[in-house]
Amino acid sequence: MTSTASLQPILDKPFVLDLFAGPGGLDVAAHGFGIPSLGIEWDRSACLTRYAAGLDTLHADVSAVRRDAFESLPPEINVLAGGPPCQTYSVAGKGAGRKALDEVKGYIHRLMDGESDEAIDADLKTLTDPRTAMVLEPLRYAIQATRSPNRGMRPYDVIVLEQVPTVAALWTQYAEALEETGLPDGTKYKAVTDVLATETYGVPQTRSRAVLIARRVGLGDPALPESSHRPYEAKGWNGRPSSPAGDPHQPTxxxxxxxxxxxxxxxxxxxxxxxxxxxxxxxxxxxxxxxxxxxxxxxxxxxxxxxxxxxxxxxxxxxxxxxxxxxxxxxxxxxxxxxxxxxxxxxxxxxxxxxQSFPPDYPWSGTAQAQQVGNAVPPLFGKHLLSAALGLPAPDIRAAVRPWQPVAEERRAELRIRGCGESDGCTDKCPRPEEQTPPLSS
Structure with missing residues (x-):
């Protein structure tokens, strides 16, 4: 089911928490609607890009923030978004993807049953691939919100998740748990999932993404965003280059x-x-x-x-x-x-x-910039997701071609003090330097 995104917002003051935020795809999307956001990102260079773009950021490990600093997050956050690294959950190989899904499904049930974080963390340490634990973080954040005194034990109203197509089965497990079991405090959600083609939302590339949109029961049934463009179909052309001049690799x-x-x-x-x-x-x-x-x-x-x-x-x-x-x-x-x-x-x-549909002159900074670009959520696609999730007007594609205005150095320093602890460098609270390398994009 798709939606034209009602002009009646379901939240008076949406505020997005973007997990695994990267250089800012979903945050740029939120910015386009005038919605405040806070991103949590562990890669130093991606954070430098975010600071230059003027995006509020915590340079930290998502798991560490949940364990040690959740109460410091703004209590008015009501939209949980992001896409955890899911290389561990791949359909490639001899049944490895199926095994990973079975493991994750078991942990989802344990979390929904209210089992203690200590017991679950102890078992997660025994996993062959520790990245399996990361795919559970959005769910663990949703549960932690209901246990947070700073939030008044208030659950998130909306959840928006996005990742590569092989994660679709995982989002299905999330949706079933959110709808049928509910969080340990009894909160339940209505959820929709699917694999969407980004070129049908105005992004100038072919890119398929598995998405989940969930709304807390009482906020209306969620729907996927309605496509704005036709799908790409390169019928009958294989693109194999050749050349009459004799170079078999030269296009003509x-x-x-x-x-x-x-x-x-x-x-x-x-x-x-x-x-x-x-x-x-x-x-x-x-x-x-x-x-x-x-x-x-x-x-x-x-x-x-x-x-x-x-x-x-x-x-x-x-x-x-x-x-x-x-x-x-x-x-x-x-x-x-x-x-x-x-x-x-x-x-x-x-x-x-x-x-990727980032605005022209977006201030890519630091190292591994190509990897930052490749790992990011296409902002225009992110706008479509947020518009459907929050009941906002469909995004204006013309906004994507307006040059981005980097922030002044003073504002950049302010953001880095919040994100790293110092105006011109990282501190002990930041991830260790050897860990600050973005994972390969899928």
Whole structure:
């Protein structure tokens, strides 16, 4: 079931807590609605990006904040959001994903039954892969809210979770527990889950995400956001590059895909606009972005097994392939005329962010910037999720192309004092330096 996002908000003053917040995808989404947010992020460079963007941040481990500092969180927070690292829960391999799901399901039941944190933590330490414990954190935060004197034992009103498609079964387990069992204090939720394609929400890339939207019983039935664009269907074009000049890995214009109208014909959503292409997102000059007016091809780094000839190629008339931490390896080719193609400049981090629907001139900072971009929630997709979860108007896609204004150094220092303890550096309360490396994007 989908929703057009009612114009009647279900909360008077929403305030988002963003777990595993990364460089700020969901926070940028909240910002677009004028909703305050607080993100918890353990990677130092992602925090530097967040400080430069003016986003309220705690540089900390999500689990540590729940155990040791939950009472310091603003009590007015009423929306829990985020996407825990879920590399441990993968369908790849010989039954490893199924085993991980069974483990997580068992812990979900124990948490809902009100078993003590000490007993559960002791067993979690014995897991082969400790990351399995991280997928339980949103649920543990939801439970902790009902035990917090600072909050008056008040549960979160709304929960919004997002991750890679292989996590869909996990969100189903979450939804069943929230609806049927309820939290230990008796609070129950209505929940919906599904796997959604981000290009159908105006994001200029093909990226599938498993989502969960839950509302506390009494706040109305939740619904998934209604798509705003048609799905991408590259019918009959395999993108295998070739060249009459003899280079088997050089793309040519005659192997470019058909126009977006031809590629998308018959999708069943003719009343909706086409999906946004890379050319739509990057073509015009905006902010410091000079624009890519010349037609181009992009050869991705996916599915190649080390063989360049197997790498997928898309034109500027198509959405980008899924943006991950490998976006800096994408090769861009420019058309000089109808027959000549040459290798041009690779995507800048500003452009990579724009393909994720971040505003132009978003202040990417620190190291591993490509990984930050790839790990992030696409802000425009995040806006659609929040609009459906909170009953807000559907987002205006034009807002995504307005340049972001970084905050002044004084404000950045204030945010870092709150997030790290010092205006110009980390302190002992921050995660250890050897841990401050973002996980690979999926």
């Amino acid at each position: 214009l005659d192997e470019a895909p058909r126009t977006t109208v031809e590629a998308d014909r018959g999708s069943g959503d003719e009343e909706k606009p086409l999906w946004r292409s890379m050319g739509d997102a990057l073509g015009a000059r905006v902010g410091t972005h000079p624009g890519r007016a010349r037609p181009f091809l992009v050869r991705s780094n996916y599915g190649s097994s080390g063989i360049p000839g197997r790498r997928g190629v898309r034109s500027d008339r198509q959405p980008a392939a899924t943006v991950t931490g490998r976006i800096s390896r994408f090769v861009v080719f420019e058309h000089l005329n109808e027959e000549i193609v040459r290798e041009g400049a690779r995507f800048s981090m500003n452009e990579a962010g724009m393909l």
